[in-house]
Amino acid sequence: MSRHLLCCGDATDLATWSNIPYFLLQAGLRSGLLQGGLALRPERLRWRRRLWNLAQLLRSGRAGGFQYSSAFTRALLAQAPLPAMGGSEPLALLSHFPLLPPEPWPAHWRVDFYIDATTHQVLHDYGSGQRIAARFQRQVLERERRGFQAAGAVICMAQWAADSVIHDYGIDPAKVHVVHGGANLDEAKLALLPVAQPPPAPSAEQPLRLGFLGKEWQRKGGPFLLQLADALQQRGIPTVIRAIGPDPAQLPPHPALQPLGFINKQTDTAHFVAELRSWHFGTLFSDAEAFGISNRECLRLGVPVLAHAVGGIASTLPDDGCGQLFTAHPRTAVVADWIAARLSPYAGYLAWRAELAPRWREFTWEAAVEQLKGILGPSPI
Structure with a gap:
């Protein structure tokens, strides 16, 4: 069983998420912590995003939030050449995105998170929640909570995010850690x-x-x-x-x-x-x-x-x-x-x-x- 880096995008691409996955992956490969990174392409789901947003608008009056949906996370992860969800092949993932892989995942997978912010913080501190229906937000946060509970460890770049994992999601502090990110420089x-x-x-x-x-x-x-x-x-x-x-x-x-x-x-x-x-x-x-x-x-x-x-x-x-x-x-x-x-x-x-x-x-x-x-x-x- 090898450990792969997972993010909402291509973890092997320098342009993904402010270069963070790329530089972590390179350091992880050199040290043996990681054996690879998943190359996911959220842009390939743009038509599905438009249809989902339209349906969400009709249901709730607010069209945003596709990237937090089960439809998005399952379709995105399906792009990766991973063992079938119903199979028995073991797998370890270190995820930068708190909703990937979508919960529930197979019992023989080991999933750990390394995040900069919780979705609760993104919705409330960054103001992203203003364009997302309140009921859908509650569903998203509950899925995230279940993912954190099932994970081996939830590691945060800052104490700010760790506090949210503990207090906003009720996760046992014993499994929550802080590891500060490094400089994105070669x-x-x-x-x-x-x-x-x-x-x-x-x-x-x-x-x-x-x-x-x-x-x-x-x-x-x-x-x-x-x-x-x-x-x-x-x-x-x-x-x-x-x-x-x-x-x-x-x-x-x-x-x-x-x-x-x-x-x-x-x-x-x-x-x-x-x-x-x-x-x-x-x-x-x-x-x-x-x-x-x-x-x-x-x-x-x-x-x-x-x-x-x-x-x-x-x-x-x-x-x-x-x-x-x-x-x-x-x-x-x-x-x-x-x-x-x-x-x-x-x-x-x-x-x-x-x-x-x-x-x-x-x-x-x-x-x-x-x-x-x-x-x-x-x-x-």
Whole structure:
């Protein structure tokens, strides 16, 4: 019996779910935790989605939620070359999606979950439930609860999700664990790059660099960063916001904003890494966030992070040596004052950053896989 990684998509494809399944799979293959990943294609179910949504609209007045339905999960899993559900061949799955495989599964399957958020959190904290009928939501959450109960272990990327598994679903805390995700970066390519110098003290010629990494400018706190840049300018600290990910055409005009568009970290690793290492701080001031892999990527590269305690973000920063975690939705003045104090004297900032750099292994998927192995044991081949 071998263990395979399962997600709502192709676990072998770099483009799936913010690269997380791909990098976990590669680290899992190297360590022996995993023997493969399932390549599922939810896009092939688009016509079924349209018919299901229409039927749901007629039944309840709300059309959303196909991805949470039994029809979707069963049709999606049927794409994989797995033993027949009625057969007796043993199988082990590590699932990133809390509704896959659909419950009930055969007794000779071993299923464990490794999730960033529960469906309860997605529906309520992210607001996805607004377009889904309340009765259907209750059905989905009950199926998820039964899946968690039947699983060997429910492992979460953040304590935030673990608390939901325990309190919202009533799962025994003994089977709930937390393993923080790693940086989605190619370690082999990183090993070939030269050691970079830290950024210089902020000046008019070389302003303070605050980094933004992600596609969703609004949700991940982009507007707050523009206010923060203004507050820092008022304190005499020249500041720019370096934004990787959002479409520059969709960003607001602001003198401090420097859109960089999309940088492919696989094909243009040196450029991506050099950009992040040039930042004084990475940032993540999201309205809702299950974890925050961008924080782990900054920390892997020795860049401290500024963020606030929303969702699972707190779990991305192990301690004060990694940056600063602010109370949820802080005032810009509070963050600006903290930055000004942290940069003075600048030698103190450099010493702080120098202590972070040697800790890079903590923030890799290899470190996460070792913890997963401690919980799951070696692959049950």
